[in-house]
Amino acid sequence: MAVERTPRPNPEPQHVEDLFAPELFATEASSFSIDTGVVSITFSSHRYDHGEAPPALKSVVVGRVVLPPAGARKLAAALYDFLAKNGMEPVQRPKEPTGVQ
DSSP states (O other): OOOOOOOOSSSSOOOOOTTSSOOOOEEEEEEEEEEEEEEEEEEEEEEEETTSSSSEEEEEEEEEEOHHHHHHHHHHHHHHHHHHOOOOOOOOOOOOOOOOO
């Protein structure tokens, strides 16, 4: 009996749910960057610093997601589609003037 040792190509890996995966709350995606070919998204949360009088509102970095370009494109497209399907159409940027006025 021959045993197949070459894995079969699978275009989409199986999703495995982890109920204990960390969850992150962020108020905003505060910055985006591309460095050495990977896309980084920095998330921040608004918090009051009660060490100051009066307490000052600050934007504190709470985490980052770093993705290869293909993953970043898939995230952007999926998020846009998800928001649009749920009545939260992303705001469209105003068109820049094309001529002299």
